[in-house]
Amino acid sequence: MSRSRLPGARVPHWKGTAQMAPRRMPVPPEVAIPMSMNIGAPAKPVVKPGDEVKVGQLIAEAGGFVSSPIYASVSGKVKRIDEMLGSNGRFMPAVVITSDGEQTVYEGIAPPEVTDLQSFLAAVRDSGVVGLGGAGFPTAAKLTVKDNSLIKYIIVNGAECEPYVTSDTRTMLDDAPYVMKGVELLKKYLGDPKVIIGIEDNKPQCIKRFNELNTAGLAEIHPLPSLYPQGGEKVLIYNTTGRIVPEGGLPIDAGAIVINCTTLAFIAKYMETGMPLVEKVVTVDGSAVKTPDNVIVPIGTPMSAVFEFCGGFKSEPRKVFYGGPMMGIAVPTLDAPIMKNTNAIVALDDKDAHIPEPTACIRCGLCIDHCPLNLMPVEIHEAYEKRDGAMLETLKVNLCMECGCCSFVCPARLNHVQTHKLAKNVLRAYQAEQKAAAEKKKAAEEAKKEAAAK
Amino acid sequence: MSNLTLSVSPHIRGKITTRTIMLDVIIAMCPVLVMSVYHFGFRALLLELISAAACVACEYVWEKLRKQPITVMDLSAVVTGLMLAFNVPVTMPIWELIVGDIIAIIVVKMLFGGIGCNFMNPALVGRVALFVSFTGDMTNYSFSRHVSVDALTSATPLAALDKLNFGDFWELFIGNHGGVMGEVCSLAILIGFVYLVVRKVIKPIIPLTYMGTTLLFSWIFGQNQPVLALFSGGVIFGAVFMATDYVTTPFTNKGKLIFGIGCGFLTAAIRCFSNSAGGVSFAILIMNLLVPYINDLTRTRPFGGVKAK
Secondary structure (H helix, E strand, O other), X not given: OOOOOOOOXXXXXXXXXXXXXXXXXXXXXXXXXXXXXXXOOOOEEOXXXXXXXXXXXXXXXXXXXXXXXXXXXXXXXXXXXXXXXXXXXXXXXXXXXXXXXXXXXXXXXXXXXXXXXXXXXHHHHHOOOEOOOOOOOEHHHHXXXXXXXXXXXXXXXXXXXXXXXXXXXXXXXXXXXXXXXXXXXXXXXXXXXXXXXXXXXXXXXXXXXXXXXXXXXXXXXXXXXXXXXXXXXXXXXXXXXXXXXXXXXXXXXXXXEEEEXXXXXXXXXXHHHOOOOXXXXXXXXXXXXXXXXXXXXXXXXXXHXXXXXXXXXXXXXXXXXXXXXXXXXXXXOOOOEOOOOOOEEEEEOHHHHOOOOOOOOOOOOHHHHHOOOOOOHHHHHHHHHOOOHHHHHHHOHHHOXXXXXXXXXXXXXXXXXXXXXXXXXXXXXXXXXXXXXXXXXXXXXXXXXXXHHO | OOOOOOOOOOOOOOOOOHHHHHHHHHHHHHHHHHHHHHHHOHHHHHHHHHHHHHHHHHHHHHHHHOOOOOOHHHOHHHXXXXXXXXXOOOOOOHHHHHHHHHHXXXXXXXXXXXXXXXXXXXXXXXXXXXXXXXXHHHOOOEEOOOOOOHHHHHXXXXXXXXXXXXXXXXXXXHOOOEEOOOOOOHHHHHHXXXXXXXXXXXXXXXXXXXXXXXXXHHHHOOOOOHHHHHHOOOHHHHHHHHOOOOOOOOOOHHHHHHHHXXXXXXXXXXXXXXXXXXXXXXXXXXXXXXXXXXXXHOOOOOOOOOOOO
């Protein structure tokens, strides 16, 4: 298939932890499990302070269709249900559990009975799994499609294009058989679509591992160029199948479903053990961290405990974020908990945390050349400065996935992603205004017609 | 422990800054600078350094007086100064050159808001201003000290196109003829061109289409030796260094293509029908003015974008 490749940015790899098999950290004395760890509705707590809980016991049920249940990650006693500051700057409820250090497993843990699509989706839902690559979209909701025949491709995302992050790499090296089992499950219950496993070519070990396991030809192993952001959903779908997700549409509108490799491996494991999502492999890295590593962390563990497990800091951390440096979310405090969709935590030292002062745009067009979605950040910037909603609509800032390529390459150090986030608000306000005006006009016309009819 | 910086992603940035880009342009102009000294002696170097210094000084003083942040460290004023110096003959009186620098930096660049805001290439406007103000000094083309071919000494090559043959081509190519300081040696300019392309500072689209179109239309308009028309005068310098200025050229490849073709056509037309020595300058400046329109017409198509109803 000959088609032009979507552009992107050559970001550094910094995957120094790729060869480090995850180590289990000691149980923290206390975990604070947020009720919003997924896109969609938050979960509703079903425990109250004073309750004894065990590992894998339900503590919050799904708050809607696009939501996911939450399970205790430690055994112990529920201390309180509290509001805590989330990484999005909003307060959200969290269940705080004091650990007894025993990690007693809940008696009710048993492999789910899966016989058909409905029971498969129910099991995925009960497992508490959400998109573990970082997005946190409830997987069961993603796999629920009107008609399975719509699914032409399932793409397993092993791109892991963000610098530093190697937790997916570890999944592909340590749990590749589970990924393949997951592929089997998906093929079995979702109408036997074509499965493609996309892996950036900076992980030859992973590609080799899957080629070895894929003797039956269950999936197509698709090496991707190491060009950020290969793991972006739309980019991945296009680069593996040539299909284009239309504006405002979902991957399924292009006949595709994208699932992260760690998510898939987890589902396969869950089908064997019945242990829901209570812990996560997290890459710990960054210039302020003493010994970068991959760590198995109970969900709800404060970042500070995880950093401590990695030998603490070699210099004072000045910026700490969830995920990789291109799209990671900065946190205001080290109390921030490890969540379901945390794949990495990075702490930067004073030098690396420095935010360069933006200078004047020199209209070089690098932001346009490197935008995977062919947007024009420089023009969006101008339209935003003028609060020009109509122009922002023409420029389609709504399509921006905030991958950060434009900011990364900008010689003037402009904060394009920040501008795009703000511009999206301007566009939404403009569109709401337009809609209201149109409705008003329509109502006025109808009133006129009625008056004329009388 | 709440000493943590909060900011929107990305948390890392690439290595390219405005300054590294300008530095690359300066490096790309070094062969031209060396050849200008080779051909015209040390007065060439003196003029180039003075011009660069004058531009930097203008920008610095202006920003100091207006109490604006000082931006001279981005090196863009150095680029403008060097470019303007390359566009004057070695005999140019120093004060006249400085007038050009002031016009370029103060009038064209700073009055419109500084770097990134000028709608025409500052060095080119400076050149045109000098051209109309001091026409005699600006066209007092001196000859390279290494001129050996009679035909080349008889006049500026552009004025004597008919008398040249291809045997003189190499002499022309390395700059053994008369002209302004930076334009005589095509070889040096093309070395700079290759450097800029390899370093990905510029895309080759504009220079190539510009040169190609000039060649084509010179031939269509009946020039006897279009190739010589290309290698004499300011086409190559203009195409490589002037018509690739980010601020005053279109964003997209399609836009750049239109821009390059427009420049080439206008250059050939002005040269053939008006006999103006400023063909390249006016061609690029006219196209500079069209850039906003070209940009509007050549927007990218967003990936997966659905046309508005």
